[in-house]
Amino acid sequence: MGEAAVSGPVSSPPGRAADRDGAWRRGLRTLFAPLVGALVGLGIGAVLIWLAGANPLEAYRAMLDGALGGRRQIVETLLKIGPLLIMGLGLTVAFRCQVWNIGGEGQYFMGALGAVLVGLWLQETASAWVVIPLMLAAGLLGGALWAGVAAWLKLRFGISEIISTIMLNFIAEYFVLFLARLPLKDPESFLPQSMQLVGPARMPTIYNRVHIGVLIALLLVPLIYVLLWRTPLGFKIRAIGSSQTVANYAGMNVVFGVAFALMFSGALAGLTGAIEVSALHSRLKDGISGGYGFTGILVALLGRLHPVGVLLAAVFFGILTVGVQSMHSIYGLPIALAQVLQGVIVLCVLVADVLARRWWRDA
């Protein structure tokens, strides 16, 4: 997206001053769209809050307070940032390759399933040093394989991954709920939920309730940057994303690139599921998804498909998600306000980006 102008056949730069000027302009444009978009989005949110009978400024202050106002609040926000970040980073790789993985939800469920199977199997006999890495690996594998189904359908039969991944979401969710209700059911519970992960199968914490999953999420930021911009594979992925035809002519293995991008994003979605089920839910049951598969799409887009941007977007969305809960308890605003704000903000950013491109080009 951003650097299409750099990699393309640029008309030879007239001089260093102009080049610096261009970089300055690009930087301004990169900042312009998200800032204006976020402001307009929050403005539209203010109207909704006002319509609901609350004072927008006070409500937004309550939101900030609820997300960042103290140690407990910050811990809560960090715990939300983790899954948003991992999901958003995985989708960044897919979207960079123009692969539209909308199946994060299903891959999350399959990752959670993999982790729970390994956890239930080993938690009585092994230590956390063995159980946790194997659970995370199972999560990665579960998500990657489920995305692999969509990759196979796309590359072998030409079925759009947009549709197949959506359908696979429903299939995975029902499959996991079936397992939780029957074969894996907790015999001591009346609810349709699986047996519980305990002891070594629960994610170890670093500080307060902040667990190593959050640390993994942060470590992935530089890793994804290196993958996309410092490895031949990353170059291939971005090349396929900007033009499949050109990538093909350049002798790149487009099939491999697309399959990798799809399965890699699936693996990270599965990892998100594994971490969340181990750290938070401790079982397979209804409602463990948290909608990260969809919110992750917005995080990736808002972050302009750049790891650092995705980090900022995840922080922003983490604050929104946690903060809306205080807006809910103080002012009675529906929790879904977070969803609306997230959608409106990303939409405004997309529009601001298009407009900025037109104005800057004409100027």
Place this chain on the structure above:
Amino acid sequence: MSELQQVLTTTFVVGLFAAGMRLAIPIFLAALGEIITERGGVLNLGLEGIMLVGAFGGFAVAFYAQEALPAGAQWLAPWLGLAAGAAAGMVMGLLMAVLAVTLQTDQVIAGIMLVVLGTGVTTYFYRQWFGSLTARVESLPPVPIPVLADIPVLGPIFFQHDLMTYLSLAILLAGWYFLFRTTWGLNLRAAGELPAAADTSGVSVSAVRYAAVLIGAALTGLGGAVLTVAQLGIFSEGITAGRGWIAVALVIFANWRPGPAFAGAFLFGLATALQFRIQALNIPSLPYELLLMLPYVLTILALLVNSGASQAPAALGKPYVKE
């Protein structure tokens, strides 16, 4: 074996087909709308969101109309709801058209944004306006067609439905006629196949594409309203449950043709009806989750069957930039 015999009685099969017909209508309307939109060259992946907005808008209007209207005019409430569903769909369609045609943003991203927005907005306002109370509206009563309704087997399947179902069949015919037998339809298809040629012959590609997106979104919103207002009588969060996406898949399955789209929707209606009925039989060896998967598995299978044969409009998803 006894279970199977229980399943295969005539009453059961006739009931199944009649229910399948009803359940087909929302998906069919959305698919027909998307055929019109895509024939005009715009890929609108936002159907799920548009359908949700139509389902909620229609439901809300029908609910408040029911409260406001005098006893004698109660019959009007569901029809106001259906009209509101189509109108709400068009509002979403307008957003899509601005994004796709005027701003020329990536149509895949624009469509996904519509789904996100539709989901968020309907959940927000449902909670805001209806809270936790389970609001209901009167669904449409069946209107058996005289004489035809009494034909054995075919009567109950085709001629004992509500007016909206008959109306949808009329919309199918009108849609086909519009696309393939009118100048408007020709211009629309030209904008989707060869926009430059359409432009040269004096057709405004932008105007045609706006119309294509708006008509498509109106039908999709209507489909959502049929689900909540005419059939279920309730709304709940995410009530469309992927029907919008199934409609997108149906368009490919039907090769962008209204007739096959109806046949495909009927197939989905049957699968859904069958799943309800098998669930009701309560066979312990058959977990209901596996039945609930059926429509989604069927969608993938439908695309598998049709893979390779598809003939998408040539300019589908490509913004038209005037030379």
